[in-house]
Amino acid sequence: MSGEPRPLHSRRDDPQALAAGVRRGDLRTIARLITFAERDEAAVAQVMPLLQPHTGRAHIVGITGAPGCGKSTLVDQVIAIARAATLRVGVVAVDPSSPFTRGAILADRLRMQRHSTDTGTFIRSLASRDELGGLSAATWDTVRILDAAGYDVILIETVGAGQLETDIVAGAHTVVVVAVPGLGDSIQAIKAGLMEIADIFVVNMADRPDAAQVVNDLRDMLRLNPDHPTWEIPILTTVATVGAGLPELWAAIERHRANLRESGAWAGRLKNQARAELLKSLDRQWHHHVQERVAASGSLARLAEEVASKRLDTHSAATLLWEELGWKQR
Amino acid sequence: MSDPIIRVVVAKPGMDGHDRGAKIIARAFRDAGMEVIYTGIFQTPEQIVSAVIQEDADVLGLSILSGAHVHYAQEISRLLREQGADDVLFVMGGTISKADRPRLNELGVAAVFGPGARTGDVVKFVRDWAAEHRAA
Ligand SMILES: Nc1nc2c(ncn2[C@@H]2O[C@H](COP(=O)(O)OP(=O)(O)OP(=O)(O)O)[C@@H](O)[C@H]2O)c(=O)[nH]1
Ligand SMILES: [Mg+2]
Numbered sequence: 312m313s314g315e316p317r318p319l320h321s322r323r324d325d326p327q328a329l330a331a332g333v334r335r336g337d338l339r340t341i342a343r344l345i346t347f348a349e350r351d352e353a354a355v356a357q358v359m360p361l362l363q364p365h366t367g368r369a370h371i372v373g374i375t376g377a378p379g380c381g382k383s384t385l386v387d388q389v390i391a392i393a394r395a396a397t398l399r400v401g402v403v404a405v406d407p408s409s410p411f412t413r414g415a416i417l418a419d420r421l422r423m424q425r426h427s428t429d430t431g432t433f434i435r436s437l438a439s440r441d442e443l444g445g446l447s448a449a450t451w452d453t454v455r456i457l458d459a460a461g462y463d464v465i466l467i468e469t470v471g472a473g474q475l476e477t478d479i480v481a482g483a484h485t486v487v488v489v490a491v492p493g494l495g496d497s498i499q500a501i502k503a504g505l506m507e508i509a510d511i512f513v514v515n516m517a518d519r520p521d522a523a524q525v526v527n528d529l530r531d532m533l534r535l536n537p538d539h540p541t542w543e544i545p546i547l548t549t550v551a552t553v554g555a556g557l558p559e560l561w562a563a564i565e566r567h568r569a570n571l572r573e574s575g576a577w578a579g580r581l582k583n584q585a586r587a588e589l590l591k592s593l594d595r596q597w598h599h600h601v602q603e604r605v606a607a608s609g610s611l612a613r614l615a616e617e618v619a620s621k622r623l624d625t626h627s628a629a630t631l632l633w634e635e636l637g638w639k640q641r
Numbered sequence: 642m643s644d645p646i647i648r649v650v651v652a653k654p655g656m657d658g659h660d661r662g663a664k665i666i667a668r669a670f671r672d673a674g675m676e677v678i679y680t681g682i683f684q685t686p687e688q689i690v691s692a693v694i695q696e697d698a699d700v701l702g703l704s705i706l707s708g709a710h711v712h713y714a715q716e717i718s719r720l721l722r723e724q725g726a727d728d729v730l731f732v733m734g735g736t737i738s739k740a741d742r743p744r745l746n747e748l749g750v751a752a753v754f755g756p757g758a759r760t761g762d763v764v765k766f767v768r769d770w771a772a773e774h775r776a777a
Contacts, residue, residue, distance in 0.1 A: 339726065346697045414674045416677045436676075440646070
């Protein structure tokens with residue numbers, strides 16, 4: 312073992328073979344292709360066109376909420392219920408990387424390990440790595456790979472901490488936002504962009520005091536924002552550790568799916584997701600393009616020098632930099 | 642493109658529930674810039690190998706205090722081989738006597754870190770391995 316060189320940078324894999332492996336449900340191929348997607352390797356751009364026609368079947372469910380609110384435990388329970396209904400389940404669990412070392416401890420899987428050997432469940436942990444939307448692209452490539460591999464339900468777990476993570480789950484068909492009692496102002500904790508994207512609210516840790524209060528707060532808040540003509544956002548209570556309230560959560564997820572299908576919003580969700588993803592991709596490419604231009608020209612160093620020696624102010628220097636790099640002012 | 646990030650599965654097989662050592666090494670890998678998929682305690686060889694495959698790990702780090710290291714090395718190596726994942730770097734740590742090490746190496750364990758090993762040594766071993774195998 313570990314004697315053979317292992318191509319961490321594989322450029323030799325044939326796109327046709329990779330796509331066929333995914334379609335066959337070959338676990339090694341699926342896992343490796345996800346790695347390529349995480350690294351934004353050229354192979355992915357060649358394989359995804361082959362897989363795209365086979366996507367669109369899976370029900371994509373996002374689960375988000377504050378750190379430690381019980382998301383992974385809920386996912387573990389949802390897997391069990393979906394599997395009992397003979398659905399195949401893919402999980403994409405996203406955890407933050409350290410901005411300093413790039414390292415990460417990905418501990419979501421820990422709560423789902425009982426499903427590790429189940430051939431109908433595929434669990435993949437992703438670290439957030441960079442902030443420029445690369446995570447979003449990798450997450451959604453992973454979702455599409457699992458979709459093309461025939462997983463019926465795909466669960467995306469992200470911490471609902473910042474815009475980055477919120478954007479990722481916002482494109483799912485069904486977004487489950489998890490709240491818990493005991494986080495001070497319960498609503499405050501899920502305000503940042505999460506209220507707007509919830510299709511289902513879960514108040515987890517209902518075995519703790521004040522769960523009813525969180526439910527009431529959420530209900531009051533929803534009353535103030537009644538702008539869902541075809542879907543009444545349910546507020547459910549769960550104790551994820553013992554599975555209480557989980558059948559009701561699953562029923563709500565299924566009801567939302569049916570609702571999307573009937574109202575014609577099913578495709579609209581993914582269209583919004585694609586739009587957001589394309590914009591991010593544009594941002595990312597633009598960013599790299601700008602970086603390259605800056606690196607190739609001496610303008611930045613020279614203008615910085617001018618500003619430091621007070622011959623120029625930053626605003627004028629920025630205008631000059633922009634023009635020297637070859638762009639017109641807006 | 643920057644160097645690919647090394648992904649490590651850290652697992653603890655068997656029936657003892659002391660995961661202090663496993664957590665320490667998990668943190669050391671993280672602090673060295675690796676992504677650690679921590680699967681926790683009471684893991685069966687099947688669960689561990691499934692995690693290695695689905696997570697496309699480069700490295701499997703096993704923490705063992707129960708004394709059943711030869712058994713687990715044998716089982717896990719066999720499963721890795723059967724499932725085409727024996728290109729993964731397999732390392733072990735814990736209360737493992739020097740006398741057992743040659744046998745473990747034979748079974749496919751690339752390195753064994755006993756009670757006296759420093760986390761820095763483990764990290765360095767994994768890094769060196771990755772640097773060598775990344776060239777492909
Ligand atoms: N009392 C109680 N504890 C719970 C409940 N659900 C989860 N927990 C516990 O809360 C802790 C965190 O659960 P996780 O499922 O890992 O939470 P998470 O939201 O996935 O955490 P991160 O991914 O780190 O943000 C664990 O110790 C769970 O056992 C619940 O309903 N009641
Ligand atoms: Mg989690």
